[in-house]
Amino acid sequence: MTSTDSSSSALASRGAARLEWIRSRMPLLAGARAELAVTQPFAGHRIGMSLHLEPKTAVLLETLAAGGAEIVGTGNHGSTQDDIVAFLREQGMTLFGTRDDSLDQHHQNVLSVLDAQPTMLLDNGGDLVAGVVARGATAGILGGTEETTSGGDRLRRELAGAVPFPVIVINDSLLKAIGxxxxxxxxxxxxxxxxxxxxxxxxxxxxxxxxxxxxxxxxxxxxxxxxxxxxxxxxxxxxxxxxxxxxxxxxxxxxxxxxxxxxxxxxxxxxxxxxxxxxxxxxxxxxxxxxxxxxxxxxxxxxxxxxxxxxxxxxxxxxxxxxxxxxxxxxxxxxxxxGREPKGNSIESMDLGFLLQTLSLERIATGAATLTPGAQPVPDDVDRTIARRMLLTMNASE
CATH class of the missing domain: 3.40.50.720 (NAD(P)-binding Rossmann-like Domain)
Structure with a gap:
């Protein structure tokens, strides 16, 4: 084993240890993972992702992979956590980038994701959607999701009328807004x-x-x-x-x-x-x-x-x-x-938010033809299903 291999293995082990705690506190995604392992809605799909690569995101990616997805992705500039990337690479995912990447290198990482010709997109800020539009490569995309306000604004302004596939904007969800x-x-x-x-x-x-x-x-x-x-x-x-x-x-x-x-x-x-x-x-x-x-x-x-x-x-x-x-x-x-020692949003909130991502991507995979092209909100039945599940995990009636 080379010193590089040893270093990567040590990073992956650290990432695995951190993920054990995070995964244990995300019951919504645990339930979805069990369901998707049976239904396999993402079988045959390559999901291209641009999203913060940190422990809670890793649990989301594990859930999508359990549903049959091949994952190729990158993080956002400055927020990638290298031990998490090392762990996910050991699980067979193709991920680009490190925490120390320059902004130019981050943009190249996004292009590398697009070079892999994903069939679905999990976007954060509209970079992937903008990239496929600029390349004229929209025909191979079934649809996708967008996580942020910034990306939703971009879809509705800069990219208005240019996106021929559905993009569910997770940030439009009142459930996400509150939680x-x-x-x-x-x-x-x-x-x-x-x-x-x-x-x-x-x-x-x-x-x-x-x-x-x-x-x-x-x-x-x-x-x-x-x-x-x-x-x-x-x-x-x-x-x-x-x-x-x-x-x-x-x-x-x-x-x-x-x-x-x-x-x-x-x-x-x-x-x-x-x-x-x-x-x-x-x-x-x-x-x-x-x-x-x-x-x-x-x-x-x-x-x-x-x-x-x-x-x-x-x-x-x-x-x-x-x-x-x-x-x-x-x-x-x-x-x-x-920033230093980043923790990001609470585990429970991202369990909720990433279940929104999961079920929205499932809706794209199984019912894209029923959706309109371009930016649109999370389907109401998805919001309400998740709200009910979240209330149960919170024991809110006690």
């Missing part, structure tokens, strides 16, 4: 902030940009731990809701001097601009929990800074010309998955 986006993202973002920075929440001033389901969760969990929270929201109805929920509401520029920590949660590019950053006080902290690393103007920050220093792998300090400094978490990437 995963509001409560799980809210919890994981606050936990990740405390773990990465070692700063206290009580009494600190937080500005949450975006009051969609993720922003709501972040704002409410910060306030529950004693943070002072303000919200930036361009949608008048959501801003109204935030105000009635008791949050201060203004613009990013208007809150720049007030805030200590700025967390973006919008799914849109350029929401935290240099105009706002230039007004922040010394030591302000910038972080993003949206899918793409584009919500904070990191290019503008790097151009304006007189110097920068990496405190550790997840904290970078930028010196500004007037003597102030600001701190950027995880390079502007999704810091609850791309």
């Amino acid at each position: 995963e986006n509001k409560h799980a993202v809210g919890q994981s973002v606050v936990e990740s902030f405390m773990r990465i920075t070692n700063l206290m929440v009580p009494g600190r001033r937080f500005v949450v940009l975006g009051y969609g389901w993720c922003g709501r969760g972040v704002a409410h969990y910060l306030r529950a731990l004693g943070g002072k929270v303000a919200v930036v929201e361009v949608d008048e109805l959501k801003a109204f809701e935030a105000a009635l929920d008791g949050f201060r509401v203004s613009t990013a520029v208007g809150l720049a001097e007030w805030g200590d920590v700025f967390i973006t949660a919008t799914g849109h590019a350029g929401v935290l601009t240099m105009e706002a950053i230039e007004r922040m006080h010394d030591g302000a902290v910038l972080a993003n929990c949206g899918h793409f690393p584009w919500e904070i103007d990191t290019d503008g920050l790097r151009a304006a800074a007189t110097g920068s220093r990496e405190i550790d792998e997840a904290i970078e300090r930028f010196a500004l010309p007037d003597g102030r400094h600001v701190v950027l978490i995880a390079g502007g990437r999704m810091f609850n998955l791309a």
Whole structure:
């Protein structure tokens, strides 16, 4: 055995040990795995995936493989966990990428997934769907799913009318919005902030940009731990809701001097601009929990800074010309998955969310002809079936 083989085996063993705990706490996927092993809806299909490669995702992939799927995939930039990849490769899955990949290498990994000619897509941010459209290779795709708000927006704007197969947008599910986006993202973002920075929440001033389901969760969990929270929201109805929920509401520029920590949660590019950053006080902290690393103007920050220093792998300090400094978490990437010792959303929430993925992909595999082309919500019967199963696992009636 070569040293490389030995290292890979050690990584795989570590991944297997971590997965044992995660798998044991995902009863919804365990039930689906047993059902799919009998029905085999994915037999003969190659599922191309672009999704965070971490332990909970591994349980999803095991479930799809139990249903007959061949898996070829890659993670998202900066969030891949190498021990999980090593374990899944030992299970026969074809996976591209490492945690240290550059953004250019990540884009190449996505192309490698498409080169494998998948028949179904499990997408996160619309990269795979955009790739098959750009290549004119849509004829071989039965359909797929999209995990995120960002990807759903992309399908309905940039790719509107160009996708001839059905794509079920998991993030359109009210079940996911409540269970995963509001409560799980809210919890994981606050936990990740405390773990990465070692700063206290009580009494600190937080500005949450975006009051969609993720922003709501972040704002409410910060306030529950004693943070002072303000919200930036361009949608008048959501801003109204935030105000009635008791949050201060203004613009990013208007809150720049007030805030200590700025967390973006919008799914849109350029929401935290240099105009706002230039007004922040010394030591302000910038972080993003949206899918793409584009919500904070990191290019503008790097151009304006007189110097920068990496405190550790997840904290970078930028010196500004007037003597102030600001701190950027995880390079502007999704810091609850791309930061130090990433845990991501809670196990239970991803059990729910990934069962949505599983049953939606099953609907594509068994009934694509009954669905319309392009982006569409999770079928109502799938949502309600999962809600009933989740209530049973929670013992909610006790």
